[in-house]
Amino acid sequence: MAATSTSPQASPRIHWEENGEPRSARWHSEAGNPPPKRVIIADDRTNADTAYRLACEGTALLWRGDFQNARQLLQALARRADHKGRPGKKAKPAKAPSSPTEAFHLHRQAQSQRARTLAMLLIPFEDGYTIPLRRAPDVRLACNEAYGRYEEPFIISMRELLGLIGAHEWRRNGVEIPALGARIHPHYGVFSPVRGEYVQMVADAPLPADTSLAFDIGVGTGVLSAVLARRGIRHVVATDQDQRALSCARENLALLGLDHQVELREADLFPEGRAPLVVCNPPWVPARPSSSIEYAVYDPDSRMLRGFLGGLAAHLTPGGEGWLILSDLAEHLGLRPRDQLLEWIAAAGLKVLGRIDVRPVHPRASDATDPLHAARAAELTSLWRLAAI
Template identity: 45%
Template sequence: MRHTVPTPANPAAEWRNESTQKPPAAAVYAREANAAQILKAAHADTATVWTGDFHNAKQVLSAVKKRVRGPKNSRPSENATDVQNDRSARAAAFHRHRMKQAQQSRIINMLAVEIGAGFTLDLPRASDVRAALIDVYGIENTEPFLLPLNQLLGFTGAHEWHKKGVYVPVLDARIHVPFGVFSPLRGEYLDLIAQAPLPENVQTAFDIGTGSGVIAAVLAKRGIPEIIATDTNPRAVKCAEANTDRLKTDARIRIETVDLFPENQTADLIVCNPPWLPAKPTSAVESALYDPDSAMLRAFLNGVKGRLNPHGEAWLIMSDLAEHLGLRAPDFLERCFQTASLTVAGVLKTKPQHGKAADTADPLAFARNLETTSLYRLKAV
């Protein structure tokens, strides 16, 4: 999101933020400030633009985060009996958590820096951020703009991960993912795709909402000769193309910029790993996690029967976290399958391995410790 924010030096300074947060009403420049001063200005809807030492800015940002979030062990999870047993109470706990996250994020993002033309950062001891910002924005800027420091650090961290890549055991290779594209850090669902029995004589496959292209790469490794991977996110399309080229699977995988299914084509196998939670995303990155009213999930299920070849299968990868959070009824998926004239030929299940699943201090631990990830093998009725 881009807005104009008045500053003492520029009445129409550009404010950039990758989230949907409301921009500050104004911004002031400061060579030095402590966390209390920055928070006071933030609560007055004024951002502080740091002009001093970059390392000092990072230390102050850390202090701001501690004040805003409090110590981790002071945030017990909502695991009371009424939350566990009452669906509406669980959903309310989730929405409170999301609201709190949004409020905290906006305050934290009130400490900013000015990015100069050509993605320069003219601060003492500042690192070179040009490559990281090109990763995010593509074309270099010709005019300066204001950027939350916390987001800048997120961009530079994402850029380092992009260069290093994420090791995917089922591929025995690395997938390289830039900022704005969902990263396959949770590998358990890829294990399910690698283990599920393929339809007999499978020759063609679709990977719907490919993101990084990792699922298409797993299907290629399993020997499927022709795969079409689709996505509407330009960053994802570019990322998937780069990964298929790097993995030398581009002869088998074709990337198409299209919503859901390739036009006028059918396949023996259609795989989709849609966003798992039916809630509103607050940034482009969250679009891979949150699917308002399960719109993508419904569209995939309602359209997939007409895209399957005879005896073909659709594989749906879903977590039941939404059910444990009270965001979906326990029989929601079953009803969706019936509406779409699909029957379940088999289910593979696994438990999540990521850190939050075992973190008892996580505010949503009451649901995370029950989560299961499933691969549903679906056939047309």
């Protein structure tokens, strides 16, 4: 079940006027967005150009028409957002960024603006996670998985609802992990292990002589703990401070029959004690997340990375190894120089035993239209083998 802090019960209220009367309902946003201040009623008569203009102005549209028409309207809004107006209209050529860092920040800014615009199409929920619209799907199971049990009416954006439905499908179908020969089932709000190269590195890297114990810092879906257990680590202690991640890992490990080998603990970084192997796959890019799930990608001020490095020596047994899994994308974007990473390693009383590198194979690495293509094309994912000095 989701943590209570992420449920609609913890949300503020959204206010609007309908049929001449003031109305209000609970507001829910996983990204933590405040409720829109201006809300109007929209239905099947609302055309896409008008809806896009209102959304860009910050006016939200609370949908009262056919659900499938709302989906089509959202697609039309997305096309206009991508073309800065009417679909088919050529966007003005943007000034070329002066550096990879500027390209990154401009890309994030554009993503944020697009997300704000598309979030202006709103969907109502009644008691028990029912949607009071024609041709609305039954999303009760998906909502219970994401939010836990809840009865009171609330309002969310159509874009978030579609994300929730998609996450339910990911959870049901799972993600094939070749290193396990099995599927991992990500929960809503828990980052899916779609970048398989780092999982394979953990499956292939030489284990230390002592395989009695390992720590997995930031367990997520539980995929790395499962790989370590399958490789013969007799006991894995896996930590996370996110309740959704802990629930997700618990379910996956049980499905794989590895829950007797892996112990889950709620903790910020390390559990108590020392281990001959400590593994961590922190977020790879030092930037501010815009939603809860982005904490798996963006690490403000490299907090988790620095915390792992700073505490690693004190949690390794003599002769033990720390495995840091990290992409160098931040280096190619000018966000974190390699020298800085090496300084943090040295300052933590650590030395580099070796490094295993692999090139990513995800589609964006070869997509020349991606605004960050140059950085992605040069990216390497590395497993750093670290030891205390």
